[in-house]
Amino acid sequence: MMDFGKKRALIIDDSPAMCSSLRNTLSNFGITRCETSNSANEAVFRIRQREFDIIVCDYCLGEGSDGQQILEQLRKSALIAPTVAFLMVTAERGYEKVVSCAELAPDDYLLKPFTAETMRIRLERVFEKKDVFAPIYVLISDAKPEEAIAECDRILNLKSKFSIDLIKLKGELLIALGRHEDARLLYEQIIAARAIPWARIGLAKTLSMAGQAAEAIETLELAIADTPEYMEAYDLLAQQHESLGNTELAQSILEKAVEISPNTLSRQSMVGAMAYRNGDLEKARKAYGIVVDKGKYSFFRSHADFVNLSRVLLDESKYDEALNIIADAKKSFDNTPELELAGSVMQSLIYQGAGRYAESQKALDNALAVKTAHGLHLSDEMSVDMAKSCFLNNKEDEARGLVKDVISNFYDDEKVQKLVRQMLEKVGRADESQNLIENSVSDVIKLNNEGVLLAKSGDLAGAISLLVTASKRMPMNVQVALNAAHALIVDCDRNGWNDDNMQLARKLIEDHVGKHANLEKLKKIHALFKDVSHKFGVRVA
Amino acid sequence: MNSSNVSAIDLKTLLALNIHEIKNLMALLMLRLDAIKSENIDVSDSRLLCHRVNDCMERMLLLFNLQTERLSPSIEAHSPGDFIEEFVQNAIVLAAGKITIDMDVEQAPAYWFFDRDLVEMAMLNAMHNALRYAGKRIVIRATLDNDVLLLSVEDDGNGFPQVILENPIGTLSEQHTDGMGLGLFLAEIIAKAHVNKARQGKLLLHNKDAGHGGVFALQLP
Ligand SMILES: Nc1ncnc2c1ncn2[C@@H]1O[C@H](COP(=O)(O)OP(=O)(O)OP(=O)(O)O)[C@@H](O)[C@H]1O
Ligand SMILES: [Mg+2]
Numbered sequence: 154m155m156d157f158g159k160k161r162a163l164i165i166d167d168s169p170a171m172c173s174s175l176r177n178t179l180s181n182f183g184i185t186r187c188e189t190s191n192s193a194n195e196a197v198f199r200i201r202q203r204e205f206d207i208i209v210c211d212y213c214l215g216e217g218s219d220g221q222q223i224l225e226q227l228r229k230s231a232l233i234a235p236t237v238a239f240l241m242v243t244a245e246r247g248y249e250k251v252v253s254c255a256e257l258a259p260d261d262y263l264l265k266p267f268t269a270e271t272m273r274i275r276l277e278r279v280f281e282k283k284d285v286f287a288p289i290y291v292l293i294s295d296a297k298p299e300e301a302i303a304e305c306d307r308i309l310n311l312k313s314k315f316s317i318d319l320i321k322l323k324g325e326l327l328i329a330l331g332r333h334e335d336a337r338l339l340y341e342q343i344i345a346a347r348a349i350p351w352a353r354i355g356l357a358k359t360l361s362m363a364g365q366a367a368e369a370i371e372t373l374e375l376a377i378a379d380t381p382e383y384m385e386a387y388d389l390l391a392q393q394h395e396s397l398g399n400t401e402l403a404q405s406i407l408e409k410a411v412e413i414s415p416n417t418l419s420r421q422s423m424v425g426a427m428a429y430r431n432g433d434l435e436k437a438r439k440a441y442g443i444v445v446d447k448g449k450y451s452f453f454r455s456h457a458d459f460v461n462l463s464r465v466l467l468d469e470s471k472y473d474e475a476l477n478i479i480a481d482a483k484k485s486f487d488n489t490p491e492l493e494l495a496g497s498v499m500q501s502l503i504y505q506g507a508g509r510y511a512e513s514q515k516a517l518d519n520a521l522a523v524k525t526a527h528g529l530h531l532s533d534e535m536s537v538d539m540a541k542s543c544f545l546n547n548k549e550d551e552a553r554g555l556v557k558d559v560i561s562n563f564y565d566d567e568k569v570q571k572l573v574r575q576m577l578e579k580v581g582r583a584d585e586s587q588n589l590i591e592n593s594v595s596d597v598i599k600l601n602n603e604g605v606l607l608a609k610s611g612d613l614a615g616a617i618s619l620l621v622t623a624s625k626r627m628p629m630n631v632q633v634a635l636n637a638a639h640a641l642i643v644d645c646d647r648n649g650w651n652d653d654n655m656q657l658a659r660k661l662i663e664d665h666v667g668k669h670a671n672l673e674k675l676k677k678i679h680a681l682f683k684d685v686s687h688k689f690g691v692r693v694a
Numbered sequence: 695m696n697s698s699n700v701s702a703i704d705l706k707t708l709l710a711l712n713i714h715e716i717k718n719l720m721a722l723l724m725l726r727l728d729a730i731k732s733e734n735i736d737v738s739d740s741r742l743l744c745h746r747v748n749d750c751m752e753r754m755l756l757l758f759n760l761q762t763e764r765l766s767p768s769i770e771a772h773s774p775g776d777f778i779e780e781f782v783q784n785a786i787v788l789a790a791g792k793i794t795i796d797m798d799v800e801q802a803p804a805y806w807f808f809d810r811d812l813v814e815m816a817m818l819n820a821m822h823n824a825l826r827y828a829g830k831r832i833v834i835r836a837t838l839d840n841d842v843l844l845l846s847v848e849d850d851g852n853g854f855p856q857v858i859l860e861n862p863i864g865t866l867s868e869q870h871t872d873g874m875g876l877g878l879f880l881a882e883i884i885a886k887a888h889v890n891k892a893r894q895g896k897l898l899l900h901n902k903d904a905g906h907g908g909v910f911a912l913q914l915p
Binding site for chain 1: 744748752755768769770771773775776779780783784787804805807809811890891
């Protein structure tokens with residue numbers, strides 16, 4: 154029998170009677186340190202305060218939250234480590250469906266009524282599995298995905314009973330590293346035995362990474378036909394269609410997903426964003442409205458939801474409502490510089506619309522001051538909003554500077570360019586759009602060339618300093634990142650091993666490998682990285 | 695009776711029977727509880743009664759759902775060895791030392807794809823039946839047979855009556871004395887709902903030679 158004596162447990166159940174029975178059961182297993190919470194918010198509060206080893210959570214918690222949402226939010230925000238055992242308890246047989254179709258599953262679940270013996274056995278199994286996975290998780294958290302994959306293989310060779318989960322994890326790691334060919338083979342092998350949804354989704358991801366959009370779409374449609382409740386398939390399918398320019402179809406796919414599973418607020422917000430991009434203000438307002446409303450009970454809400462909603466209202470010329478939402482946000486959250494900045498930018502835009510120009514000017518000045526004072530890095534939407542306000546308040550230089558930064562960061566991202574173009578249209582500067590975008594892109598090219606030239610002329614230090622700084626300013630720009638990595642590796646090759654620089658090079662490559670695995674240049678530089686490492690006897694997986 | 699077409703059953707009658715059964719079980723349970731107060735008695739009987747009440751409820755839910763939609767199992771990878779071990783642990787408690795329960799998972803695959811909760815429901819009924827009919831010993835087995843997972847409950851009683859062997863689910867409509875005959879009927883539906891590519895699951899019943907007991911088995915592709 155496993156010794157649970159050192160484990161700390163948290164029970165989340167809205168029924169105090171159930172809490173105390175469960176606590177009793179756990180104490181019979183030797184667990185003396187056990188806390189209970191009757192609501193999701195209280196539970197999150199406790200989890201933020203201290204680490205638990207076991208969380209037992211009831212699925213039905215009432216008041217707009219369920220155990221599955223808590224689980225997803227806790228895992229996604231990394232509030233609980235992968236080593237924490239999360240056990241769901243439920244009276245509903247329907248939960249089985251929920252788990253098998255959710256992106257994130259609990260470590261196990263128990264159907265009420267269950268015996269103490271069952272609970273003990275399940276807990277033991279969960280920890281048995283955690284022990285097997287522990288070395289892999291360590292490698293992942295040390296940012297050593299290649300080594301983590303090797304460890305998966307090692308355990309798989311031992312014919313572990315957790316093979317399926319190991320294969321699943323290995324597939325995710327391969328995809329994160331851009332090794333879609335290897336991942337595809339893995340998934341195809343699984344599907345040959347059994348067409349389980351996650352294997353199909355994985356396969357679709359690898360197809361999309363290989364540029365086979367049509368095949369990816371076909372695979373996803375097959376997955377949806379078989380298991381219509383598997384939500385991740387809709388997200389991916391919508392993404393595929395949007396990148397092919399089928400924006401309305403993409404939106405309707407997400408809307409369908411939200412209909413099936415209306416409680417997942419993150420997808421609701423995706424609908425809002427996509428509807429907004431498509432100019433469908435009514436749907437955007439509805440979706441964001443739900444996010445703001447339902448998010449009220451959630452520990453994980455964000456002021457960005459409020460800002461998004463007020464942006465839609467602004468576009469609908471509902472100025473008072475838009476201002477109210479910003480005021481609401483300020484009431485509902487602690488006043489961080491991020492909120493102050495976002496709120497002020499929105500206010501300046503709303504005042505503009507309402508013809509209250511002096512107030513608009515004042516709000517914008519405040520936003521600019523906060524930005525400089527705190528050196529804040531803006532999201533692309535926020536940058537575009539701020540640029541818009543600058544244009545409207547006759548601060549054209551600031552406006553152009555902001556646009557340039559956004560475009561050079563996301564120079565290959567259609568969505569961002571569209572956002573910028575729409576904004577320029579709204580401020581009556583559609584004619585500038587081509588020019589501004591082209592200039593920003595050509596500035597980046599110039600900078601890249603300059604860096605490459607410096608490197609060629611032998612001034613590697615100069616090249617590194619120019620390109621690394623630039624890559625920090627535009628982290629999404631793959632060309633800048635690769636050139637910077639290249640300079641770092643060549644410098645190492647010539648002037649001797651430099652661990653910090655090689656780590657940085659590795660990070661620059663890995664940051665982009667997920668999205669640009671097919672880029673020839675990336676493959677070459679990755680190969681060079683390995684060659685140089687080998688030359689110095691440094692092992693890379 | 696056709697098991698894939700449940701609307702053929704008279705739901706109303708079944709529900710009424712089920713509720714009746716629950717009431718009987720609850721009555722027994724209450725008597726037992728009264729007895730516990732007065733004597734220092736073993737509670738394993740009462741535990742079995744609780745299990746059976748719960749079984750009845752689960753069945754009602756399943757029957758309800760089957761009216762409107764086909765049974766669509768949630769197939770996930772599980773370790774049959776773990777599944778059987780947990781199942782046997784609980785069965786040992788129910789058997790309360792009166793019947794020996796053994797398990798055999800030597801030949802079980804490391805993992806298999808099935809709906810753990812549904813299969814557990816079918817196996818529980820088989821276990822309750824076996825506890826009722828067994829002499830001294832029950833064996834629970836998981837094996838891989840021809841690339842199909844075989845889960846079985848084997849007892850040493852008199853074996854299944856001939857009518858049941860010939861038509862395990864057809865007896866549903868007839869009157870029973872010791873139960874409703876719903877258990878095997880649902881087990882067959884559950885087995886058949888497990889489909890992998892072109893193969894479908896099956897419920898298999900047979901008797902060992904000359905009255906050496908019955909074998910209940912689920913075949914899951
Ligand atoms: N292990 C067994 N040995 C002998 N006969 C059995 C065994 N299991 C089942 N039977 C026979 O098969 C019949 C049908 O079993 P089934 O489980 O379908 O219904 P039940 O147990 O009678 O009622 P319930 O609906 O409560 O399960 C039983 O009534 C019994 O006659
Ligand atoms: Mg029965």
